[in-house]
Amino acid sequence: MKAVLFTDKDASICVHDVPLSKHTSDDILIALxxxxxxxxxxxxxKGQYAKIQYPVIPGSDGSGTIAESSSSQFPIGMNVLINPNINWGNNNAVQSSIYSILGMPSQGTMAEFISIPSNRIHCIPPHLSMEQAAALPLAGLTAFRAVNMKGAIQKGDTVLITGIGGGVALMALQFAIALGAQVYVSSSDPVKIEKAKQLGVIDGVLYNQPNWQHTLMKLCPNGFDCIIDSAGGEHWNTLTHIAKPGGKIVFYGATQGSVPEFILQRVFWKQLTIIGSTMGSDAEFEYMLDFVxxxxxxxxxxxxxxxDNAAAAFKHMESGNQFGKIVLQHS
Ligand SMILES: NC(=O)c1ccc[n+]([C@@H]2O[C@H](COP(=O)([O-])OP(=O)(O)OC[C@H]3O[C@@H](n4cnc5c(N)ncnc54)[C@H](OP(=O)(O)O)[C@@H]3O)[C@@H](O)[C@H]2O)c1
Known part of the structure; x- marks a missing residue:
């Protein structure tokens, strides 16, 4: 079958002819x-992920049509999407020690077919097209746990979502607005802030401008009940500054790396709660689909x-110019 294959760190990204991974009678075959x-x-x-294994077919998100199945729940011809969790386990609070995410080490979704256990497969919410369904799983699950579960955002809360051009950040925006929050954003691009305002955001600031926090505090003088971040890096000391006393900062990524000279004292004096979040449990995946x-x-x-043009799609993500998810069409 045709699939994107990462053969080594920084190797050129292209489509290869690869064998389908082992297909057992319990698995369901999906034509993606x-x-x-x-x-x-x-x-x-780029080789910048824990426990890298090459060669690998990447991709955690996919939608497609069932091509082979012995399950009456998932008949041939049904359109489905995939839960990218593998072995989350029974503890909602944290993933098991054998947890992994679809698309390394297991074969991922950037392929013509995937063979996968039926408990990873879900019906597509009826209001979504196939391409919208493929944009949902990983970003939706991560945003749902961060915003709805860990952030426990309530109607009327003031919420800041940083780096709004990101795939997860935009899902977080949509979930927070659905919960009735007053949402503000940051971005490197004024056009993205305008687009976020069209989605219901109150206002936003450019995080690449000096003193962006002062501009933000003029927009939202009492600070933020909850901040949702995936950038990390040196701006974290600003996040603890603009959080309301008693507020929360939920973070699920560190695109800008670790925090240099983190000001711990501000965290305890302001009674802040700092919460790390990763993906979400299988139960949360189902709640997320219901919420959507x-x-x-x-x-x-x-x-x-x-x-076939996956290399250009990856280049686009690397540029950071996107607003939302970058999708690959397989057929
Ligand atoms: N723990 C988990 O379960 C989990 C799940 C998904 C993602 N992640 C991590 O979360 C991060 C985002 O993932 P994604 O897939 O949403 O990525 P993405 O679509 O590539 O988005 C990245 C966004 O980060 C923003 N950004 C970059 N530098 C920033 C800064 N200094 N301050 C604020 N925002 C900044 C940019 O926003 P603008 O374009 O608006 O400037 C950019 O669009 C990655 O590090 C990823 O590995 C973790």
Whole structure:
């Protein structure tokens, strides 16, 4: 079958002819229509992810049509999406020690087919197209746990979501607005802030401008009940400054690396709660799908590339110019 294959760190990204991974009678074979790129795939292509294994077919997100199945619940011809969790385990609080994410070490979704256990497969919320369904799983799950579960955001809360161009950040925006929060954003791009305002955000600031925190505090003088971040890096001391006393900072990434000279004293004096979050449990994946269906949320797609043109799609993600998910069309 045709699949994107990462053969080594920084090797050129192209489509190869590869064998399908072992297909057992308990597995379901899906002919994939679309997949989408997450920053994780980019980190893996550059060798910047834990426990790297090459060669690997990347991709954690996919939608497609069942091509082979012995399950009456999932008949041939049904359109489905995939839960990218593998072995989360029974503890909702934390993943098991054998947890992994689809698309390394296991074969991922940037391929013509995937063979996968039926308990990873879900019906597509009826209001979503196949390409929108492929944009949802990983970003939706991560945002749902961060915003709805860990952030426990309530109606009326003031919420800051940093780096709004990101795939997860945009899902977080949509979930926070559905919960009735007053949402503010940061970005490197004024056009992205305008687009976020069209989605219901109150206002935003450019994090690459000096003293952006002062501009933000003029917009939201009492500070933020909850901040959702995936950038990390040196701006973290600013986040603890603009959080309301008693507020929360939930973070699920560190795109800008670790925090130099973190000001611990501000955290205890302001009674802040700092919460790390990764992906979400299988139960949360189902709650997320229900929440998306109930609120008729549609993932924002930045662009669609053909699978053959995956290299250009990855280049686009690396540029940081996207607003929303970058999707690959397989057929
Ligand atoms: N723990 C988990 O389960 C989990 C799950 C998903 C993702 N992640 C991590 O979360 C991060 C984002 O993932 P993604 O897939 O959403 O990536 P993405 O779509 O590539 O988005 C990255 C965004 O980060 C923003 N950014 C970059 N530098 C920033 C800074 N200094 N301050 C604020 N924002 C900044 C940019 O926003 P603008 O374009 O608006 O400037 C950029 O669009 C990655 O590090 C990823 O590995 C973790």
């Amino acid at each position: 229509s679309y997949s989408s790129i997450n920053h994780r795939d980019l980190w893996i292509s 269906k109930h609120n008729q949320i549609i993932p924002i797609i930045d662009s669609i590339y053909s699978l």
